[in-house]
Amino acid sequence: MRKFFLLAGAAALIVFGALAQEYKVVPLGEGDWANLTVGKYGGYLVVGTWNNPKTFNHHIAQETSSTDVTGQLHAGLTEVNPITDKVEPALAKSWEISEDGLEITFHLRQGLKWSDGEPFTADDVVFTFNGVIFNEDVRTDYRDVLMVEGQLPTCEKVDDYTVKFTLAAPFRPFLRQIGGAIYPAHKLKDLSRVYNPDADPEALNSVWGVDTPPEEIVGMGPFKLVEFIPDQLVVLERNPYYWKVDPEGNQLPYLDGIKFVIVGGADAEMLKFRNGELDVYAPRPEDLATLIAEAEQKGFEVRIDETKPLFGTTWIAFNQDCPNEKLREYFRKVEFRRAMAYLVDKQTIIDNVYLGLGVPQWSPISMLSPFYAPDVVAKYEYDPDAAAQLLDQIGLVDQDGDGWRDYPDGTTFEFELNTNVGNTIREQICQIFADDCAQVGIKVNFNPINFNALVTKLLGSEYEAVLLGLTGSSEPNGGANVYRSCGGLHFWRYSECDEPRPFQQRIDELYDLGVKTYDFDEAYQYYAEFQKLFSENVDLIYTVNMVYRYALYKNLQNTADFSPLAGALGFSDVLWKENPNMVGNRVVGG
């Protein structure tokens, strides 16, 4: 009888404990999550990565070989739904925005624990923002994107589970941008000079480096670090205190862990995937034929979705401040840039460079963004005749009969086109463009150069024309540093910071307006106008975007909604394995 009471007491404690913890329920099987199912526990997800992580400090991490890992270790106040791309509550269960849009109050989930079992409270949030992200010592790219009118928000603790941010002006992207990793105050507070004036200014940059004992790295993410073997493997295991559950109340994640196998590059990764050693692989266009041919036999599937182009854009820019004054005069003419846009043969690029797996890009905003407005964007489809006509109009005609168009003074019109050497896709696009230019008598001197040299030329405004790419995201304000006249990456016309063209002035206004309203439809109108103005003036000539491709072994479940927004790592907390002992297509034992 006593035993019974003890058990009942223990059960009551467990129920009470579960109630006190405000878990987030992932509604698998309903609504947005309708295609996914409740799974079973066990197994490791095995993925390939090309390089060692450089740090396990998420705010410092720069390239994907680090962020792929650190992204699994941490969580933020808000998160982006991997299916809908909408902002959702994460460590904050709810929030309120004041009438004037300047004060945002987050209510945190109660009873959550860090991966080392310590309680999670508002102190951690306040420490993360005041002590880490807003701290000038820290080499992070989360700080500058939270600047509103040149000022950082202030962050204060209201009570143990409430945090209030105050902004200088309303800032629509705030809820998305505030979702950066929350760091544990109990581990790191002493390293921040905000709280400990004696701390080393580099302490927060060097903490959680690759030599750190894994148990020191504490987070709120679905997994925690267990082991890192340089050049070979990174092992993550389930965080026993993770704060999400499935509709049946099972704690997530289902997987025991994730193994990142460090492979040499795409060729080796592809062979390892085909050999059944990896669960997933993002194939290159040239891999597809081989993969599709043996998919059936080896038990994996290959997904290609032409409606889903990747984020990130590739474009040609003409330097409107270029040192050569004669060129500069023409590069500044919108007719010239339109003529160049007419000469980009997107279909040939898709067929020859992307082997059919590309879609033309016209807008400065990524096609997957909810702000993408395809109907208003000006499109200059491939048309060499129209290009020739425009070039004639602005006085670029062949005077000496050598086949090349000349300036009005009789000298040959020519410019240098750079891209980074070794990027074969970009080099091929440049070749196609240069050939098409030659067809109408424009002399393009294609010269691929070293990436760092190119960046220096670009930011120093010393180039003539360049083909490059930039990463994109669903939030158009992510491009503020590029499209605003004073942006650090406004490399096609830096002089515009002092004397913006009228349409550029309007773009600056639109960028202001677009972040100051919290109303999506209103913001959409502003960004639509921006897309129309920018595409009509063709400061950047966009080329082609590759479409989504993914290959995965069928043993892996809850993969139905993989997309460019989120692949296996984006869905890591709900993935499960039909046979937990299987990696790829083979059983590897317990």
Next chain:
Amino acid sequence: MTSFIIRRFLYMIPTLVIISIVSFGIIQLMPGNFTTAFKLNPRFSKETIANLEARYGLDKPWFVRYWKWVTGIITRGDFGYSLETQQPAFDALFKGRLSWTLMMSFGTLIFTWVLAIPIGIYSAIHQYSIADYTLTFFGFLGLSIPNFFLALVIIWFLVSVVNVGALGLGVGGLFDIQYINAPWSWDKFLNFLWHLWPILVVVGTAGKAGLIRYMRGQLLDTLGQQYVLTARAKGLPERVVIYKHAVRNAINPLITMLGMSLPGLFEGAFFTAIILGVPSVERAFWNALQRQDEYVIMSGLMFFAFLLMVGNLLGDLMLAWVDPRIRYD
């Protein structure tokens, strides 16, 4: 002999200083610096990047940074740290890699020498025979196929033609995935051997051809010498003539080569390491080069330069040891 060794070590100091100045200068010729990669990230403002450059001293002239680095070495034995991983420079290069690199390199070295020397001897003795031509042909084939390509061909062959996956075997890396972080066991060791042979074959084939040619050429030279003729005239058995007289003398230059292969041991086989996904010091060094991680590059260069000099010295010493005619005093 001792004074010779001490003298050689003393000579190393000015050489290393000159090498360090030249290398540091050459690194500065590379366009951009460590922060260049941040500059195309739209999430960083210009001010933040300028702050970073100032903090890491990248805005200072190169000789100022060089002086700071050198004083760190002299006063604290501190070779600087990696800007990228925030580790001490030598950790960034060697940690978790050194033992594997050395093991693979020694393995390849033994594999190469054990095969190449007998083949070279056989080729020389049977000069212009079919066997000589065949061995020479395969030697050259190995020399002319680029390493990285051979590595790819081997793993492609294992996956696409043999389909080793169906047998539960992995390709690339040092182990199958489930063994990487498992404790050592018989299975793990067997698995390691399965992953080791492509590395030995790929790296070994390239070095072998050269050695075969050297051995063959040297031995042919020696076989034409008068003392070989004398030995034969004395009626010595052919075996003794070849191994005791000819090979013994022909092998001397190869001993020097052996000493000089010391730096190569640490570098490992770079492209092969990348394609086959195995840990290698050279790969870490290459990564630092790409990221312009200044102090790691410098530490790597200094280390390799030092090894080269020690290797030369060892070569000289070994030569003196095998060839009694050589005196350094």
